[in-house]
Amino acid sequence: MKKIFAFWILTLFWIPIKAQTAADNMLSESLSTNNAANDDFQDQYAEDLPWHARRFKVTAGAFFPVNNTQVQVARNGNSGTMIDLEDDLGFNKSSTSFMGTFDWRISRRSRLGTEYFVLNRSSSKRLEKEIVFKDHTYNVDVLVTAFFDVQIARIYYGYAFLSKPKYEAGLLIGAHVLFGDLGLRTETQQGSGEIRDNFAFTAPLPDVGIWGEFVLAPKFGLFVNANYLSAKVDNISGRIISYNLSVLYNVYQNFSLTAGYTGLNFRIDDQEERLNGFLKWGYNGPTITATYTFGNHVKLYKH
Numbered sequence: 663m664k665k666i667f668a669f670w671i672l673t674l675f676w677i678p679i680k681a682q683t684a685a686d687n688m689l690s691e692s693l694s695t696n697n698a699a700n701d702d703f704q705d706q707y708a709e710d711l712p713w714h715a716r717r718f719k720v721t722a723g724a725f726f727p728v729n730n731t732q733v734q735v736a737r738n739g740n741s742g743t744m745i746d747l748e749d750d751l752g753f754n755k756s757s758t759s760f761m762g763t764f765d766w767r768i769s770r771r772s773r774l775g776t777e778y779f780v781l782n783r784s785s786s787k788r789l790e791k792e793i794v795f796k797d798h799t800y801n802v803d804v805l806v807t808a809f810f811d812v813q814i815a816r817i818y819y820g821y822a823f824l825s826k827p828k829y830e831a832g833l834l835i836g837a838h839v840l841f842g843d844l845g846l847r848t849e850t851q852q853g854s855g856e857i858r859d860n861f862a863f864t865a866p867l868p869d870v871g872i873w874g875e876f877v878l879a880p881k882f883g884l885f886v887n888a889n890y891l892s893a894k895v896d897n898i899s900g901r902i903i904s905y906n907l908s909v910l911y912n913v914y915q916n917f918s919l920t921a922g923y924t925g926l927n928f929r930i931d932d933q934e935e936r937l938n939g940f941l942k943w944g945y946n947g948p949t950i951t952a953t954y955t956f957g958n959h960v961k962l963y964k965h
Contacts, residue, residue, distance in 0.1 A: 713912045714877055717829075717957025725779065725924065727945035728755050731810065733844060734940040735796045735861045742938070743793045751808045751846075752787030761949065769902045771825050771832070777816040781945070784809045793845050796859035800884040803818040806848045812943075813841040814926070821871055828877040837868040838902055840928065842941070854944060861939055865930045867902045868893055883910035885922075900930040910953060918953040 689783040729748065736742035747753040759781040767773045786807045795799040800806055818836025820942025825832075845860035871889030878884055885908050925946035932939040 702785045710880060711877060712789060712915050713910075713918050713953075713955050714883065715767070715960045715962055716916065717767050717960060719955045720763070721920065721951045722760075723920070723949060723951025725759045725761045725947065725949045726780075727752070727757060727759065727781070727924075727947035729757060729783075730755070730944045732940075733861075733939075733941040735844075735859075736794075736938045737796050740895035743791075743814060744940075745793060745795065747783075747808070747810060748786070748910055750787075750789070750791065750793065751806065752785040753783055753808070753810065754785070756947075757781060757783055761951070763951075770961055771822040773820045773822075775816075775818050775820065775836075777814075779816075780812070781812040782809070782811045793846075796861060798857045798859055800846060800848055800857075802949040804848045808846045809844070811843045815839045815841075825962060827964055829875070830962075831872070831874040833866075834873050834887060836870075836872040836889075837866055838904070838926075840865045840867065840930070848911075862942075863898075863930075863932055863939060865898050865900055865928075865932070867891070867900045867928070867930075869902050869904065871904075878909075881912040883912075883918075884908075885910065885920075895931045898930065899933075900928065902916075902929075903927045908949065908951075916955045918955075920949070920951045920953050922949045922951075923947070924949050 674707070720936070724919060731747040731753070732744060733747060734742045734744045745751065748755050750929075759779065761779045763777045765773060765775040784807070786803050786805065789800055789802055793804055793806075799847075816836060816838045820832055820834045822830045822832035824830055827887050841864050841880045843860060843862040845858065847856055847858040869889040869891040870888055873887035876884045886906065888905040890903050893899070904924075904926045906922060906924045908920050908924075910918050910920045912918045925944070927944040927946075928941065930941045932941075
């Protein structure tokens with residue numbers, strides 16, 4: 663599975679870059695008679711909007727999601743319990759995490775981007791119902807401590823079908839890769855030992871979507887995107903829906919602040935030879951990030 667996924671990622675990078683290079687060469691020939699006028703316009707545009715359409719963009723900040731999580735792990739044919747992490751194990755619905763992104767505008771219409779998100783959660787609760795999780799049964803009224811640690815990496819390629827100085831829109835193709843680890847632990851009744859189980863998994867989920875970027879005013883910008891796909895890779899099947907809406911305020915030159923609302927909703931089924939796992943997880947909430955753009959301005963033509 664790792665070799666197939668690595669090949670898919672390399673193909674995602676290589677084909678769009680080669681195709682876009684050829685397209686841009688053709689475009690530059692067709693616009694040769696208008697180069698002087700366009701260059702004058704571009705220079706003025708870059709001076710008015712120093713933060714927009716730069717070659718590189720880096721963001722980092724905080725995410726405040728509200729979580730809804732369901733998990734079921736069965737082993738060797740037993741019927742694992744469907745567990746609601748927030749209701750059954752006492753996980754807080756609200757949390758705070760770090761997120762970061764990096765974007766590279768390859769050309770006028772093409773861009774590559776990466777995102778990274780991390781969220782580590784833990785809880786302690788006396789059970790109100792019996793839970794069967796992996797190898798053990800956790801009885802009613804025992805004190806269980808649990809953790810759910812997740813890292814999500816995303817890579818995507820975007821192509822702009824509309825590419826104007828103050829608005830762009832296009833398609834996205836990419837993949838989220840979820841690295842998760844869920845564990846439960848409790849002491850035995852005699853207090854001389856403990857029982858514990860954990861379920862670790864890696865789930866690559868491709869997705870496709872649409873995006874748009876708009877200049878609202880000299881110091882304000884708007885970015886939106888939405889992604890969806892349902893697919894199966896080897897023994898892992900999944901569905902993903904994600905979206906983002908954010909407003910940018912340019913503080914000074916290349917530095918800006920961004921406030922937005924982000925959501926990501928997963929459904930994953932992992933079918934192994936002796937282990938079956940199910941995860942349904944949605945997190946949605948506001949984001950606050952700092953944005954820094956650098957590199958030369960990408961040419962955006964008004965005609």
